[in-house]
Amino acid sequence: MRIDIITIFPKMFEAVLNESIIKRAQRKGKVKIFVHNLRDYSLDKHRKVDDRPFGGGSGMVMKPEPIFRAVESILGKDYKKIQGNSSKTKVILLSPQGKILNHQLVKKLAKNRHLILICGHYEGVDERVRRYLIDEEISIGDYILTGGELPAMVLIDSVIRFIPGVLGDKKSLKIESFEYNLLEYPQYTRPANFRGMKVPKILLSGDHKRIKEYREKEALKLTLNKRPDLLLGKGD
Ligand SMILES: C[S@@+](CC[C@H](N)C(=O)[O-])C[C@H]1O[C@@H](n2cnc3c(N)ncnc32)[C@H](O)[C@@H]1O
Numbered sequence: 001m002r003i004d005i006i007t008i009f010p011k012m013f014e015a016v017l018n019e020s021i022i023k024r025a026q027r028k029g030k031v032k033i034f035v036h037n038l039r040d041y042s043l044d045k046h047r048k049v050d051d052r053p054f055g056g057g058s059g060m061v062m063k064p065e066p067i068f069r070a071v072e073s074i075l076g077k078d079y080k081k082i083q084g085n086s087s088k089t090k091v092i093l094l095s096p097q098g099k100i101l102n103h104q105l106v107k108k109l110a111k112n113r114h115l116i117l118i119c120g121h122y123e124g125v126d127e128r129v130r131r132y133l134i135d136e137e138i139s140i141g142d143y144i145l146t147g148g149e150l151p152a153m154v155l156i157d158s159v160i161r162f163i164p165g166v167l168g169d170k171k172s173l174k175i176e177s178f179e180y181n182l183l184e185y186p187q188y189t190r191p192a193n194f195r196g197m198k199v200p201k202i203l204l205s206g207d208h209k210r211i212k213e214y215r216e217k218e219a220l221k222l223t224l225n226k227r228p229d230l231l232l233g234k235g236d
Contacts, residue, residue, distance in 0.1 A: 001030070001031045001032075001110075001112065001113060001114065001115070001159075001160070001163055002031070002032045002033075002034070002113065002114045002115075003031060003032070003033045003034070003114075003115045003116075003117065003156060004033075004034045004035075004036060004074045004114075004115070004116045004117070005033070005034070005035045005036065005117045005119065005152055005156075006036050006038050006067065006070045006071070006074075006116065006117065006118045006119060007035065007036070007037070007038060007119040007147075007148070007149055007152070008037070008038045008039060008049060008119075008121060008147075009119075009147065009149055010035045010036070010037045012149045012153075013035050013149070013152075013153070016153045016156075016157075017033055017035070017156075021157075021160070021161070021166065021167070022156065022157060022160060024166075025160050025163065025166045028165065028166075030160070030163050030164075030165050030166050031160050031163060031166070033156070034074075036070055036074070038062075038066050038067065038070055039066070040070075041065075041066040041067075041069040041070040041073065042063075042065070042066045043065060043066075043069075048063075049062055049063055049066045050062050050063060050121070050122050051063050053123065057123075058123070059122050059123035060122040060123060061122060061123050061124065061125065061126055062120060062121060062122060062124065062125040062126060062129075063126060064125075064126040064128045064129055064133075067118060067125060067126075067129050067133065068129070068133055070118075071091055071116055071118070071133060074116055075089070075116075079132060079133055082133060083132060083133060083134070083135060084135060086114075088112050088113040088114060089112065089113065089114040089115075089116070090109070090112050090114070090115050090116070090135045090136055091116045091118070091133060091134045091135050091136075092115060092116065092117050092118065092134060092135065092136045092137070092138055092155075093118045093120065093125065093129065093130060093134045093136070093137045093138070093148075094117060094118065094119055094120060094138060094139075094140075094148030094151040094152050094155070095120060095124065095125075095130075095137045095138070095139060095148070096139050096142070096143070096144050096145075097137060097139065098136070098137030098138040098139040099136065099137065099138055099139065100138075100139050100140075100141065100142070101138050101139065101140050101141075101151075101154070101155060101158070102178070103178035103179070105138070106155075106158045106159055106162065107162055109155070109159050110159045110160075110161075110162035110163055115155075115159070117148070117152045117155065117156075118134065118148065119147055119148030119149045119151075119152050120147065120148045121146070121147045121148070138151070138155065139151070140154050140155070161173065178230070181223075181230045181231060181233060182219045182220065182223045182230065182231075183219060183222050183223045183226060183227060183230070184219060185214075185215040185216070185218040185219040185222065186218055186222070188200070188203060192204060200214070202214045
């Protein structure tokens with residue numbers, strides 16, 4: 001997969017992209033990530049990327065031109081050929097007005113070959129970006145952040161886990177929370193007795209069949225308690 005990020009704060013990505021599983025995924029050639037400074041696409045001599053809103057109002061709005069130019073330069077195409085043009089390339093605007101990112105959407109996004117992520121700032125982006133350039137608008141939750149960089153990082157981190165070969169153990173994807181609309185069962189590690197707090201005996205029994213049954217029951221109980229909406233299929 002290839003991921004391009006368009007941002008006015010490229011440095012914000014340095015730490016996140018150069019650590020842990022994201023770093024390893026790039027090293028293994030499973031994902032190529034490019035960070036573009038939006039200001040490089042501004043035609044303004046001061047590299048300005050925002051302006052006052054037409055009709056008045058507070059704050060600044062991100063101008064369409066640098067964003068269109070950035071996406072066109074990445075894809076080597078005029079914008080009229082970009083939107084909805086390829087089922088394997090998605091131009092995504094991170095936005096609090098978008099579809100909420102959840103497990104199912106992450107899995108769907110992971111099937112693309114190429115994602116272009118546009119990080120907004122200020123009061124957001126000129127509406128023509130939303131209307132004529134992007135394929136999807138994605139939110140990471142019903143709250144407002146100062147910029148689209150953290151949402152882009154959340155999206156990348158969650159999506160790359162589903163690229164085949166990124167995680168060492170494929171099984172961990174299958175047993176994780178939200179697969180089968182369930183939360184994951186409780187996990188324990190050594191020591192078996194920590195300050196008098198003991199690990200459930202069944203997990204020390206070596207009886208794999210019973211352990212599996214116990215975990216399934218616990219996952220169900222936990223989901224019923226914490227997220228009953230998932231059991232009704234409302235977490236999709
Ligand atoms: C301060 S917000 C703009 C909010 C906009 N004025 C509104 O009310 O919808 C600036 C940028 O941060 C990003 N952003 C903020 N909250 C977000 C969220 N929950 N999910 C995804 N992106 C978000 C978007 O890229 C947005 O353009």
